[in-house]
Amino acid sequence: MNRENLNIAFVFIGLILLQIMILNNINFLGYINPFFYIVFIFYYSVKKLDSAFLLLSFLLGLAIDFFSNSGGINAAATLFIAYIRIPVIKSVLGKTELEFNNFSFRKLKFNKTISIIAILTFVHHFIVFGLEYLKFDSIQLIVTKTFLTSIFTIILILISFILFSKKNAS
Amino acid sequence: MQQLISFIFKNKHFLFFLLLELFAVYFTIQSHSYHRSKFVNSANFITGGIYKRINNFKEYIRLKEENNRLAEENVYLKNLLDKEKMKGTLNGLALIDTTGSNQKYFYISSKIINNEYNRSNNYITINSGSNKGITLDLGVINSKGIIGITKSVSNNYATVLSVLNINSKINIKLLRSNYFGSLSWNAKDYQMVQFLDLPVQANIKIGDTVITGGRSTIFPEGIPVGTIKNFNIINNNYEYVNIDLFNDMSDIGYVEVIKNFDREEIKELEEKTTNE
Incomplete structure (x- = not known):
C-alpha cells in the first residue's frame, strides 16, 4: 500500500514536470500542445470513487494552472473527468456494476479502451478550451482546438499504455 | 437533522466534487477579470524557480541571436547619442546634466523565463x-517593440500580461499622424494584433508604422508596435485593422521594464481633477 502511494506521488510530480517542461512547448502547427498529464486519471487504480482521487486530480490540474497562469481551468476539467470516470467506464462496457478488484485497462478490448480514453479526453479538452475562451462566438475555435489537441493527447496516452504494458509483461 | 446528516454522508463524494469544482471555477473567473490580482499565477517561488531553471538550459541555444540583437541595439543607441550631441553643438548650447532632476523613465533590465503565445x-x-x-x-518592451504590462509581482518574479492576451488594451497611435486608438488581440494569430477605435479620417495605408500613444502613464510615447498589414472599411468605419507586430512574440528573450517617475504625480493630479 505504501509503495503504491509512493508510486502515485512519483507519477504525479513526473507528469507535472513533463507537461510544463516539454509538452507545453511543443506548439505543433503553431498552437497544439497535448495535455498528456491527464493520463493520471487512467493510471490511478479504478476503485470505488474516493475523495483522495478527486483531491489529487484537482491538485494536479491546479499545479498545471499555476505554471500556465490559467486560473482554475485545468483543475476544473481534470476534476470533472475524475468524477465521471467510473460512470463513463460503466456505460462504455455496458455494465451496471464493476468488479473493482480486478479491473484493469489492459484486460479490456482495445476498442473499448480507446473509447473510454477518447470520451474522457474530449470532455477534458472541451472544458479547458471552453473556459479559456468563455465566449459563445468563439465556439468554432474551441471545437477545432478541442478536436486537434485531443487527437494528439489520445495518441500520446495510447503510446504510454503500450510502453507501460510491455514493460510489465517482460 | 438526521436526514440531513445521512444525505451529506451518502453524497459526500458528490459534495466534495462540487466544492472543489466551485473553487476551480472561482479561480478561472478571477483570472478572466483584469483588475483583480490573481491567486493562481506563475510569479511565485516554486513556479518561478522551476521556470528559471528550465530557461537556463534554453538560453545557451539562443545566445548568438541575443548577441546580435544587443549589438544592433547598441548601434542604434550610439547613433541616437551622436544625434543628440549634434543638436547640442549646433544650437551652441552646452549639454545639460539631467541626472536626478528631469529623468522621466527608468528602465529595469530583465529576462523572460517563460513565454506563452498559443492561448x-x-x-x-x-x-x-x-x-x-x-x-x-x-x-514591458524590448529593442523591437512592446511586449506587455506587468500584472502580478512577487519578490523575485513577475508575470506580464502579454499583448497577445484578449484582456490586453494599450493606447497606440500612427507614426505619421496623431490619430490614436487601442491595441487589442483577437486570439487568432500570434503575429497579428488589432487596432481598435481608429477613426476613418486617419486614412491609413498598408505598411504604416504604429507606435505607442503615450496617453497613459504605462508606456512612453513612440515605442514601436508594428506595421499595418491589412484593413477593411465598412459604412465609413474601419471594420478591422490588422497590425503585423515588429516583435516575433514566440522568440523573445531579454526585456526592459519601464518605470515612470512622474506616474504618482500624474495619478494624483488626475484623481484630484475627477474628485472636483
Whole structure:
C-alpha cells in the first residue's frame, strides 16, 4: 500500500514536470500542445470513487494552472473527468456494476479502451478550451482546438499504455 | 437533522466534487477579470524557480541571436547619442546634466523565463520582481517593440500580461499622424494584433508604422508596435485593422521594464481633477 502511494506521488510530480517542461512547448502547427498529464486519471487504480482521487486530480490540474497562469481551468476539467470516470467506464462496457478488484485497462478490448480514453479526453479538452475562451462566438475555435489537441493527447496516452504494458509483461 | 446528516454522508463524494469544482471555477473567473490580482499565477517561488531553471538550459541555444540583437541595439543607441550631441553643438548650447532632476523613465533590465503565445490569455514570466523595484502596471518592451504590462509581482518574479492576451488594451497611435486608438488581440494569430477605435479620417495605408500613444502613464510615447498589414472599411468605419507586430512574440528573450517617475504625480493630479 505504501509503495503504491509512493508510486502515485512519483507519477504525479513526473507528469507535472513533463507537461510544463516539454509538452507545453511543443506548439505543433503553431498552437497544439497535448495535455498528456491527464493520463493520471487512467493510471490511478479504478476503485470505488474516493475523495483522495478527486483531491489529487484537482491538485494536479491546479499545479498545471499555476505554471500556465490559467486560473482554475485545468483543475476544473481534470476534476470533472475524475468524477465521471467510473460512470463513463460503466456505460462504455455496458455494465451496471464493476468488479473493482480486478479491473484493469489492459484486460479490456482495445476498442473499448480507446473509447473510454477518447470520451474522457474530449470532455477534458472541451472544458479547458471552453473556459479559456468563455465566449459563445468563439465556439468554432474551441471545437477545432478541442478536436486537434485531443487527437494528439489520445495518441500520446495510447503510446504510454503500450510502453507501460510491455514493460510489465517482460 | 438526521436526514440531513445521512444525505451529506451518502453524497459526500458528490459534495466534495462540487466544492472543489466551485473553487476551480472561482479561480478561472478571477483570472478572466483584469483588475483583480490573481491567486493562481506563475510569479511565485516554486513556479518561478522551476521556470528559471528550465530557461537556463534554453538560453545557451539562443545566445548568438541575443548577441546580435544587443549589438544592433547598441548601434542604434550610439547613433541616437551622436544625434543628440549634434543638436547640442549646433544650437551652441552646452549639454545639460539631467541626472536626478528631469529623468522621466527608468528602465529595469530583465529576462523572460517563460513565454506563452498559443492561448487566448497569454502571460509571460520574468525574473525580476519587487526586489528590483517592479510594481503592478509597468510597461514591458524590448529593442523591437512592446511586449506587455506587468500584472502580478512577487519578490523575485513577475508575470506580464502579454499583448497577445484578449484582456490586453494599450493606447497606440500612427507614426505619421496623431490619430490614436487601442491595441487589442483577437486570439487568432500570434503575429497579428488589432487596432481598435481608429477613426476613418486617419486614412491609413498598408505598411504604416504604429507606435505607442503615450496617453497613459504605462508606456512612453513612440515605442514601436508594428506595421499595418491589412484593413477593411465598412459604412465609413474601419471594420478591422490588422497590425503585423515588429516583435516575433514566440522568440523573445531579454526585456526592459519601464518605470515612470512622474506616474504618482500624474495619478494624483488626475484623481484630484475627477474628485472636483
